[in-house]
Amino acid sequence: MARRAPLEGIRVADFTWVWAGPFCTLQLAHLGAEVIRVETATRLCVTRLLPPYPDMQAGTNRSGYFNQYNQGKKSITLDLKRPEAVEVARRLCAASDVVAENFAAGVMDRAGLGYETLRQRRPDLIMVALSGYGATGPDSDKVSYGPAQVPLSGMSSVTGYRGFPPMHVGISYGDPTGGLHGAVAIL
Template sequence: MADRAPLAGIRVADFTWVWAGPFCTLQLAHLGAEVIRVETATRPCVTRLLPPFADFEPSPDRSGYFNQYNQGKKSIVLDLKRPEAIEAAKRLCAASDVVVENYAAGVMERMGLGWDVLRALRADLVMIALSGYGATGPDADKVSYGPAQVPLSGMSSVTGYHGFPPMHVGISYGDPTGGLHGAVAVLAALVHRARTGQGQYIDLSQWETSMAVLAEAITAWTMNGAAPERDGNRDPHMAPHGVFRAAGEDRWVALAVEDDAAWARFAAAVGCPELASDPRYATAAARKRHEDALEEIVTAWTRARSPEEATATLQGAGVAAFTAATNRDLAEDPHLAARGFFVELPHPVVGTRKHVGVPWRMSESDCRVRRVAPCLGADTDQVLRDVCGYSEAEIARLRAAQALV
């Protein structure tokens, strides 16, 4: 039976670490590509060393962080400081359709694995470099990590409360935005290759991908010289809009009333239909002018109810409202379970654990988590033998030369 995965038959050499690069190759693995991570025990991926660890026992193979974002991949160990390992990496790249790397700009070139070298090994190769600032420009060589991309992109400048300093947004948005944009670029390059037979190099700047999801704030300046003000959970146009306290300890409900019709439905649902015609609240502009008083009305209603009750009442009236879910809420959510969003795969070290799976469904293609995240170096011999063409004796010599650590 033919493999129905969109990227069946595509091999990816994965020189990535932390989040952005692995998130890019995760999408390719979900689509059916064979993704082979190149790692080393001398400097493991940062996420192998970060919690949460299964059963609170730190180990490179027990990190939930790593195991989540490296599902469906293989792992080989190569100490790229050794020439024998560089030669093995070249063989892997020559046998691959795609090379993905997110080291600092210039690192692959200094190791002898830059684009000029690799495209000479395979003319139709697709290679992408996800770096902090791109491969060109005056900032190309600056140090970058995902958390720094948030304020640098301008995201922090529009996050926070009026009269208070900028705030971080909770996660390093530069990493997943870079990874997702990178996956799209790789897919486009593979389509181009299918049409023309040509490979190509993709230079991705995580700084730019972070700004790409904040374009409306930037255009507010480029069009009118205006800067959006920080205003907490409020929306510039919708009111009420925010996260409101509900009954119970640290329980909250989020809601958004998008227009006057939704406001009328909200007012009826909370038992105060007269609010729909009250001149202080009848229009969006009026509600924005009286937003403090408006939020007191909303909070008085929500805090007397559980988030689930408030959500059910408002959703029943056609108002966008949702429980501010905890991690436990999500892990036990019946809707997500019904859609098969979570996957449980047996891991040789941590046993069977629940992980986030593929967030899309395709009617004619098979997209799923095909294997658990790899233990460090678990596939080294198999890949060297079956993909790179090494004999058992040659693999033994690589191991004796300390190239496989």
């Protein structure tokens, strides 16, 4: 008898992009969840444009970076500026157990997809928001990426060599770390 994956039967509506968010939902996909990635054709995920590419031929569906963090996921493209597309997204969220997003605070609300709106159709909905600066506060409306979070966290100040200025930590320590914490929060 085949063993069931831990999250088999769980559906995730994935409104994430770049690295932290897709890394979060990738963990859920690896645990057996059905993850449905929602993208907009007017603003594709920037990682679609990053190498490596097979045979060094660039293309929006050829990025090894994008494909690594979105493997095992289904996807749908919606223009969330159109009311009928927002309604499709709301139906997807109502049929999902989890919604994940990593935009600046307020983006999902302005799109008509904020937690208070979505839980009207799905009261037991679990939603994780991986915004760089939190839901409230003076910088909450700002977009953020992992490399900006490392120095803000103070991590750079304890990295490097005695007698030299602080050093940045690798490519982007904050993104995968934030993604993993988001996945654990969902679990």
